[in-house]
Amino acid sequence: MKIVFLIDQVYRHGGIERVLSIKANYLASNSKNSVYIITSEQNKNKACYHFNSNIIFKDLGVNYHRNLSYFHPKNVLKIPRHIRLVKQTLNKIKPDVVVVCSHSVDTYFVPFINKSIPKVKEFHFSKSIEVPYRKKGAKSKKKYFLYFADYVEKKYNKLIVLNKDEAKVLNIGIKKQKFKASELSEALDGLTPRQRTHLIAKMKESGFIRPLKESGRTYYVSFMNNFLMRSLIQVLEKENFIPPINQ
Template sequence: MNILISTDQIYLHGGIEKVMATKVNYWANLPDTKVFIVTTEQRENAPCYVLDYKVKLIDLNINYDRSKSYFSAHNLKKSLSHFRRQKKLFKELEPDVIISPNINFDHYWLPFIKEKSKLIKERHSSRYQEADRRKSASFLKGIKFRLDDWIDSRYDHIVVLNEDEKKYVKSDNAVVIPNPVALTDLRADLSKKQVIAAGRLSPVKGFDDLINAWAEVHAEFPDWQLHFYGQDYLGTQAQLQKQIEVRGLNRSVFFKGNVDNLPETMTHYSIYAMTSETECFPMVLLEALSVGLPVVSYDSPHGPKNILLNEQDSFLIPYKKIDIFAVHLKKLIADERLRRKFGQEAIKNVQRFDLLNVMKKWEIVFH
């Protein structure tokens, strides 16, 4: 079997890239299986996550200008080269399965150049906010949404990450397959006076809410620290840093940048914290649970509640309730025995998403 993943790049740290690496490394070691990752703008960068040597990397060297609209003259011209090169490559490789894990230009033409391949679209972000936008959409926006729905219907399967997201697929080709996690022997210390949060530093991650909650925590536990891991996006880190300074948290909250092995980094912390606006199926929660790290998280639409077991391995907090979040974060900080109890349950509960169990679901879809 030839499996081809069509994406933009694999050199930036992110959930899609991490999940992709986990899956392709598994597939590459199956008998009689070849795996290709085809990118449009890798720009000669090395992959950010380790890939098995059997995974073949091909860059089409399109290099869209992401600072411009998809429909700018500059990018539309590049899309023509993208179409031609991709179609030619598909004929050469003859993939049995094509997987598109994000929205790129080729989302709109893949159903029409796939030939005999099975075509799968993965949705890694929640459509919760889009559902509200659809209700008040203008005439032109409404046409765009109907076009998107029709294109979705031309895929063999739309893979969503949880049952809540399935209702946003307007066609009858939706399949639920959660993200997998590779189980590990790594274990969180849980005695460290440190809390970790991770993800791209963008507004959707709601780190401003976490900083506001931390101000309440810091007043009671000034010897504890909050560390953020992730890459800056559109100057968000500078805005958050100003907020930290205004709240007088300069010696308590720190940005740590990217790391290649987040689970290993998590072992030096006692709690994972999440205050995202939306989450579909965050890998960071799976990784936190896998090392026995207790979690305090908003009940963000729709991912955390499909992963966490409230008051077993975590505290699942009503959405956007900063004061309640702070109370439960302080409760875990104050009680190391409770942290260890949650950590033990986390290691048990995350086995639901073990790599082998999840990849069996993919095998069913392939065949």
């Protein structure tokens, strides 16, 4: 299976980059997979996390001006080249699935190019931050952009979205590498102890976190056999790229 991950860069320390390294390393450890990470502004910098040597990196060198808005003319002028380079790269690789990781320009054009390839969009933030802009009577112009974003998101084959409490747990797990449920009380102060226990159990069942020892209460972040992996498989099955696994 050929899997392409699209992200702006992997040299800055951050949650998206850390999560990508975990997933990509796991997938690349299977000799049947070919994993590609396509960046738009790596600038020849060294990756900040360890990546399996089997992973193939390609930087497109678009290099947006990060100190300016993506809507600034200097960045808008770079978008056509970005689109062209992504199309050319996907045509060359011919991946079975494309996963858009970062929330940057490519989020909004990837569903409309190379349409025969299944596309998955990950959200590494809680969608709850959009609620104030979506309320009836909200005067912010951002709500109109969110309408456009809604249209774009419907064009993806699959959306991977965390709720805000799951995002908080993963953020803590990524930063600490290992953690106990008791360390979540401050971040999840809106939840009762019983609700926190239920959340941990749900995330264990989904495969987002695992105990270091069987039946232990110290956990680490894991993306093996989790919702993202199952979603990738579901997309490939739906598009008839692989036979249904349950048959």
